[in-house]
Amino acid sequence: MPAAPTVADNDPANVPPSRPLPRAPTPRRRSYGPWIGLGVVVALIAVIGSTVRGSAFVYSKYVDEVVQPAERARWVGRTVRVEGLVAPASIEHRPGTREFRFRVTRNEAVLPVTYAGIVPDTFRDCAGVTVRGVLGQDGVFRADEIVAKCPSKYEAATVVNGRCVVGVAPAQGTRMR
Numbered sequence: 001m002p003a004a005p006t007v008a009d010n011d012p013a014n015v016p017p018s019r020p021l022p023r024a025p026t027p028r029r030r031s032y033g034p035w036i037g038l039g040v041v042v043a044l045i046a047v048i049g050s051t052v053r054g055s056a057f058v059y060s061k062y063v064d065e066v067v068q069p070a071e072r073a074r075w076v077g078r079t080v081r082v083e084g085l086v087a088p089a090s091i092e093h094r095p096g097t098r099e100f101r102f103r104v105t106r107n108e109a110v111l112p113v114t115y116a117g118i119v120p121d122t123f124r125d126c127a128g129v130t131v132r133g134v135l136g137q138d139g140v141f142r143a144d145e146i147v148a149k150c151p152s153k154y155e156a157a158t159v160v161n162g163r164c165v166v167g168v169a170p171a172q173g174t175r176m177r
Contacts, residue, residue: 064109066135081132082111082141088125104129104141113141120148 059075063084066075087103087110100115113131123129128149133142 060130063104063106063111066141067109067111067139072135072139075135076137077134079132079134081130083128083130084109084111086123086125086127086129091123091125104131111141112139113143115143115146117144117146119146122148122150 059078060081060083061075063082065071066080066082082104084104084106087105090101090103092101093099098116098118100113100119102113102115104111104113113133115131115133123146130147130149131141131143132145132147134144135141
């Protein structure tokens with residue numbers, strides 16, 4: 001039979017050392033640094049995107065799309081690129097200035113254009129052209145840039161009966177304008 005416990009057995013000094021108790025979990029501190037950094041980057045992108053939006057994003061449309069009555073009001077006062085052909089005999093140049101007036105056409109639609117600046121060498125009747133600018137309330141397109149396309153001999157437009165016709169070679173003995 002086992003012996004009854006004595007006072008010495010209950011003495012804390014006589015108790016053999018046991019394993020150390022595990023530490024109580026400390027509450028983990030949350031690090032907000034990465035989230036703050038991400039928020040700053042997103043805000044910066046939003047600010048840059050909103051300030052650049054007006055100048056970097058420019059719509060590109062054909063003349064017949066811009067002059068449709070239902071669409072015209074949508075483009076008034078907005079920067080847009082318009083593509084078409086220079087209408088035959090429409091180029092007017094004020095001597096001694098860099099001011100030009102002409103019409104751009106496509107599919108029977110016509111858009112009057114004004115431009116002040118230097119025009120490209122390939123700018124002439126029936127030349128493919130892209131103008132960038134703003135459509136006015138009066139229906140006149142005020143261009144601030146003109147890009148004339150270089151016609152290939154297969155795609156060049158020529159004047160036939162006062163209209164630009166694409167893909168028709170000029171008659172023998174006549175010069176392309």
